[in-house]
Amino acid sequence: MEKLALHGGPKAKPTSYNTPNRYGDEERELINKVIDSGRLMGTDGMVADFEAEVAHAFNIKHVIMVTSGTAALHVALCALGVSEGDEVITNPMTDMGTTAAILAQNAIPIFADIDPQTRLICPDSVRKLITHRTKVIITVHMSGLPCDMDIFMNISLESGIKILEDCAQGHGGTFGGCHLGTIGHAGGFSMNESKQMSSGDGGFVTTNDDETARIARLFRDKTYVRDRKVTRGEQPVSFFAPNYRPTGLQAAVGIAQLHKLEALVARRAAIVKRYYNELSDLPHFELPHITSGSQPSYWPLAAQYTGDTPTRDELAETLRAEGVRLDTGMAAVNNILRTELIQKKKYYPLTDKVPSFWRDTTYDPDSCPHVDALTRTCLRLPVDQRFTDEDIDQTIVAVKKVWAHYFE
Numbered sequence: 221m222e223k224l225a226l227h228g229g230p231k232a233k234p235t236s237y238n239t240p241n242r243y244g245d246e247e248r249e250l251i252n253k254v255i256d257s258g259r260l261m262g263t264d265g266m267v268a269d270f271e272a273e274v275a276h277a278f279n280i281k282h283v284i285m286v287t288s289g290t291a292a293l294h295v296a297l298c299a300l301g302v303s304e305g306d307e308v309i310t311n312p313m314t315d316m317g318t319t320a321a322i323l324a325q326n327a328i329p330i331f332a333d334i335d336p337q338t339r340l341i342c343p344d345s346v347r348k349l350i351t352h353r354t355k356v357i358i359t360v361h362m363s364g365l366p367c368d369m370d371i372f373m374n375i376s377l378e379s380g381i382k383i384l385e386d387c388a389q390g391h392g393g394t395f396g397g398c399h400l401g402t403i404g405h406a407g408g409f410s411m412n413e414s415k416q417m418s419s420g421d422g423g424f425v426t427t428n429d430d431e432t433a434r435i436a437r438l439f440r441d442k443t444y445v446r447d448r449k450v451t452r453g454e455q456p457v458s459f460f461a462p463n464y465r466p467t468g469l470q471a472a473v474g475i476a477q478l479h480k481l482e483a484l485v486a487r488r489a490a491i492v493k494r495y496y497n498e499l500s501d502l503p504h505f506e507l508p509h510i511t512s513g514s515q516p517s518y519w520p521l522a523a524q525y526t527g528d529t530p531t532r533d534e535l536a537e538t539l540r541a542e543g544v545r546l547d548t549g550m551a552a553v554n555n556i557l558r559t560e561l562i563q564k565k566k567y568y569p570l571t572d573k574v575p576s577f578w579r580d581t582t583y584d585p586d587s588c589p590h591v592d593a594l595t596r597t598c599l600r601l602p603v604d605q606r607f608t609d610e611d612i613d614q615t616i617v618a619v620k621k622v623w624a625h626y627f628e
């Protein structure tokens with residue numbers, strides 16, 4: 221048996237992963253166009269072009285570009301009618317942005333557990349949490365794996381609760397042949413640099429509903445009507461709204477990135493197919509169950525280690541020593557339920573005052589055991605469209621080598 225790199229043996233993945241600059245000539249060309257126009261600000265021009273291109277590519281009526289994924293979810297929640305004291309159900313294994321968007325709308329985040337097979341928000345757990353105050357369910361397509369939208373749209377039909385798809389990690393994924401973000405009442409996408417489409421930072425809302433889109437457009441821009449018919453000084457300012465306007469520079473990069481999306485999704489799918497084909501049979505090694513009828517837009521793929529000895533952390537250290545790029549966290553925060561923000565309802569930095577809409581809510585930190593189980597067992601394999609076939613060959617060899625050492 222080959223000696224582990226951890227014990228001084230040769231690395232199974234001796235070369236670093238291929239990750240050339242993801243931005244190139246098209247981004248540069250479109251940015252130059254914006255600069256040459258002399259106007260970076262405004263949601264007409266390149267921002268409108270970006271929205272039209274995404275709408276066409278995703279087959280959705282309205283796209284509203286904003287400054288981040290968090291902003292997209294906040295705008296969508298407002299446009300779906302969420303107001304103070306409403307409850308919004310989501311799962312606590314997601315980015316903070318999902319929860320921040322709920323709290324920013326003075327609504328109460330309620331946390332459902334994940335399904336242990338799909339690792340996505342669990343419909344049965346959601347059903348148990350529905351009350352007369354539930355206004356929206358946010359289905360997070362975590363790691364680009366699509367939630368079963370048929371089940372959630374049925375819950376919506378039965379209850380009248382609206383569905384917001386958090387597609388921050390799901391650009392280009394589909395369920396039932398439809399793009400993620402086009403099935404629920406609205407979708408929210410991030411374009412921060414870790415995402416399939418990046419504009420450095422940025423995001424967008426998707427919806428087929430005209431009224432939702434109208435409100436979303438007003439909410440991203442202080443409710444200003446950017447229309448020559450409104451004289452300076454005469455803006456109606458019809459309700460409270462912040463400024464989530466993106467610039468033309470972000471839109472320029474976003475358009476170029478959209479043009480690369482289809483190839484990116486296909487390449488990532490090919491990489492992940494190899495992981496499933498070549499690693500699924502390893503003992504104590506489980507890959508997520510993919511929702512039937514869906515096509516994921518893959519991210520790093522979370523394997524679960526189901527053994528006891530060695531520990532998950534020892535395995536991770538051994539794999540990293542072999543040269544494998546590996547994470548043990550699913551997100552920046554593994555379980556939002558366990559944060560100080562939620563446990564202490566610490567809304568403000570300099571006072572312990574809890575806003576009145578949140579005062580009566582209590583959170584059991586142990587109420588999402590499947591989230592905690594995934595946190596303890598997760599080994600996230602690297603997936604990136606820029607990797608070479610050799611990168612994947614060596615990663616697979618490394619995992620097999622480590623498994624052979626411990627389990628044969």
Ligand SMILES: Cc1ncc(COP(=O)(O)O)c(C=O)c1O
Binds near residue numbers: 318360362410412
């Ligand atoms: C699932 C999920 N939701 C929301 C967000 C928030 O997006 P942003 O960082 O652009 O605000 C992210 C980004 O990390 C995310 O991954």
